[in-house]
Amino acid sequence: MVLGLICRGLSRKTVASSVLSGEHHHAVTLSPWIASVMTLKTSAPLRGEPKKKKKVDPRRELLMRERLKKKLKRMEKIPPEYIPIEDFVTPFKCLDDTRVRSSPRLSFEESEGRAMLLKEWSQYKQKQHLAEVQAVELALEAQREALEELKLESEELYLAALKPDPLLFPFSHKGPVYTPPKTKYDAPEGKYNDITKVYTQ
Amino acid sequence: MAAPCGGAVGRPLCQFLSCLSRTAVRYTWRRQFSATSLCRTTLQTQRVTEREGSPWTLMAAVCLQRLPVISADCHPVEQRFRELTRQMELEKSLFSDHELRLLEDAERMNRKQTGSYDSDEEDDNRGQDIVLAQDLEDSWEQKLKKFQPAPRVKADVDEDLTSVERCLADSLVLLAEQQVGSEKLWLLPQAEWQEGDTLRQTAERALASLPAGFSATFLSNAPCGVYKYKLPKAARTDSLVGTKVFFFKAVLSAMSPSAASNAPLMWLKKSEMQRFVKPAYTMKVERFILDP
Secondary structure, three states: OHHHHHHHHHHHHHHHHHHHHHHOOOOOOOOHHHHHHHHHHHHHHHHHOOOOOOOHHHHHHHHHHHHHHHHHHHHHHOOOOOOOOHHHOOOHHHHOHHHEOOOOOOOHHHHHHHHHHHHHHHHHHHHHHHHHHHHHHHHHHHHHHHHHHHHHHOHHHHHHHHOOOOOOOOOOOOOOEOOOOOOOOOOOOOOOOOOOOOOOO | OOOOOOOOOHHHHHHHHHHHHHHHHHHHHHHHOOOOHHHHHHHHHHHHHHHHHOOEEEEEEEEEEEOOOEOOOOOHHHHHHHHHHHHHHHHHOEOOHHHHHHHHHHHHHHHHHHOOOOHHHOOOOOOOOOOOHHHHHHHHHHHHHHOOOOOOOOHHHHHOOOOOOOOOOOOEEEEEEEEEOOEEEEEOOEEEOOOOOOHHHHHHHHHHOOOOOEEEEEOOOOOOEEEEEEOOOOOOOOOOOEEEEEEEEEEEEEEOOOOOOOOOEEEEOHHHHHHHOOHHHHHHHHOOOOOO
């Protein structure tokens, strides 16, 4: 029992010394009073500053954030409105009765003439289409022949010819217009007000 | 290789035989070598020997096209159909705001002229009396008349075969007069293939060698046509039978104004090519030139 008491006392002392060493590096052998004074010195500037509404500010900020989060959640729960497609909505102007044209009565000859013209047109377009298809097939045949001849000549050039050209696209070419462009023509500056409606979800 | 045989019947046959023998030789060579590092050098020498063994010289030519600038004139059927569709669309449509305004103004004029008309009865005198819709139309027409567009067809420019601006409604092909053997012929600008180039680079070189400055977009790495030319029997040797010309398509994007007018260049439509170019050549070239 005496041994146990001595052990306990020894352990307490060792604990005290370890606590001291943990708190302050130099004060290993100093008494606990001096140690507390040292701790006071290190924390003095922190305690000396005046703190305004220390507890109220973080609370207010937290409350604000919670309110905003609740609002966001409520807004997210509502499904977003669909953006209306303007083209699918017939404007009221078009349903006005005053705008209806009186459809003229066509004579028999005229309706017959129209039917004949439509048939001529379909035949003309068919011939045009066939001619286009034949021309494309001819061009493809010519290319196939060229590649065959090239293959007979040398494999290396043939493989180089088969590689796709990465620099070709994007390729743009302005198509034919009705009148040729005038040299030295100053186009007048046009002002316009853009009234397209922009929707955001 | 088979020796050149005489007679018209023999020529295609000897071509076929030479073709066969070439391919047969190639296959036997390939069977002997396996995939090793030794094989790579031997394959390269094999490629060189392949080309050296072939009796054809390679050339690349460029088919430079100027695409149409204005729309072509309409066929009579097209014109009639256009009028018909316009008429039908007008009949099936509703009145527009401008047309309604025209009708209202016409009605108001009629009412004023009848005499028994009190302008105070009008509910809205928003100043529509001042500017009638008809006046607006007239002012628009006046503005249109002030603008003079460039003429679509200029007859004198069309006749000048060397000008790029002739026949704006069709696509034109560039032809150059080049020395081939002993004669000067009109053909698509060509250049001879050299080691280390691809055929497309040769075609680009052919375009750059012309005296005029053209900037063109080449459309693909693959040739669009081929023309085989066998030398006359007198000039043929064991190693040289003829030339193969590979054509590459290009689209003209811009022309520098430093074009020399003395250069032997011509811009021709597809239908005009027969006049200047040899028939066998035109037959092969016409196939890949799409009109327009």
